[in-house]
Amino acid sequence: MKIYCDPLAGFVEIPEKPRRIVSLASGLTEALVHMGFSRLIAGVSVWCPNFTPELEAPIVGDYLSVDEEKLSAVQPDLLLITTGVQRGLARKLYKAGLPIYVLPLQNSLHGIFENIMTLGALLDALPAARALITRWQQTFAELHAQVPHPRPRVYAEIWFGRHVRMTGGLTFIHDLIEAAGGENLFGDVRKGYLELDLAEVERRRPDIFLVYSEPELPIQAVDLARERGWNIPLIQADISPAHNIIHDGPSMMRAARWLHGEIRRAAQETR
Known part of the structure; x- marks a missing residue:
């Protein structure tokens, strides 16, 4: 052929x-x-x-x-x-x-x-x-039917080794966050990934801080939040299939269910 x-x-x-x-x-x-x-x-x-x-x-x-x-x-x-x-x-x-x-x-x-x-x-x-x-x-429709109202604003920070990026609106990670019940903090930006801009993050006032990192250079959300003086609920993602927010395979369904539960938990903490 x-x-x-x-x-x-x-x-x-x-x-x-x-x-x-x-x-x-x-x-x-x-x-x-x-x-x-x-x-x-x-x-x-x-x-x-x-x-x-x-x-x-x-x-x-x-x-x-x-x-x-x-x-x-x-x-x-x-x-x-x-x-x-x-x-x-x-x-x-x-x-x-x-x-x-x-x-x-x-x-x-x-x-x-x-x-x-x-x-x-x-x-x-x-x-x-x-x-x-x-x-x-x-799977995504079932999760969408259970989203909290209002949706919490989720700031997602992705660490590719030593390279850090913020998640914009032109990536499937945006869709994953939205399906799990969050509002991607930079979902209006027409890029997939953005350079780190902490002043802009703080201006947009996120409700939840979501961090992904890899074993070669593990980055902990709790440490970043402490360094930056942020007092908001945290979600820690990693490379395991059930917690991996940057993977584009079918295990995204498992990650979506996990993230949905984490966002609901974090949203309750902010009340």
């Missing part, structure tokens, strides 16, 4: 029904598992097992590179990757003649669903893709 891949500005050749899939994006890998295609996954990235521990597929690379020997050994007939920082690796693999398809990084929950539909099309499994999306939508 010859199809056009816009991020690569070229056509790619893949089987009508791929049988040896390598996924270098954990959200896509997890989506494949939830769609019922674990048996077809021949290789994953080092980040995938955190979300799909049941898989026995070998690790063939990380987010930015691959082990060429390991990749060759699994003989993929479809290799999945995303844009953004993976774009350079995607182009390299495409030039090497590998059967690669590149999916766009998402600006919203709708973008995640579009990618799942694309996965369904690539695997000739649109019903499975639609079933996963429906389950996801139902």
Whole structure:
């Protein structure tokens, strides 16, 4: 099957029904598992097992590179990757003649669903893709029906290692916060991530402080709040699937339920 891949500005050749899939994006890998295609996954990235521990597929690379020997050994007939920082690796693999398809990084929950539909099309499994999306939508609808009124203003601070960002309105994290019952403090800003501006945070008067960090450089919300003199309820997110607010795979449903409970708890503290 010859199809056009816009991020690569070229056509790619893949089987009508791929049988040896390598996924270098954990959200896509997890989506494949939830769609019922674990048996077809021949290789994953080092980040995938955190979300799909049941898989026995070998690790063939990380987010930015691959082990060429390991990749060759699994003989993929479809290799999945995303844009953004993976774009350079995607182009390299495409030039090497590998059967690669590149999916766009998402600006919203709708973008995640579009990618799942694309996965369904690539695997000739649109019903499975639609079933996963429906389950996801139902989960978010159930949470939306239980949101507190008024919604508490949630300031989300994301630590990518030493790099800190505030969450704007052009990211699926915004949709996650809103579905869980909060109002994203910077949801009106037309960017995904913003540089830290504590004066503006304080001007907007958040009700809840939500912090995400990674094990390599753990950042605790309680410590930041103490340093800044903030006396508002805190929520601590991390890389575990049930508490991970930056992951774009189906475990977002678990994270949404957890965050919904945390926001309700925090909202009660402010009364």
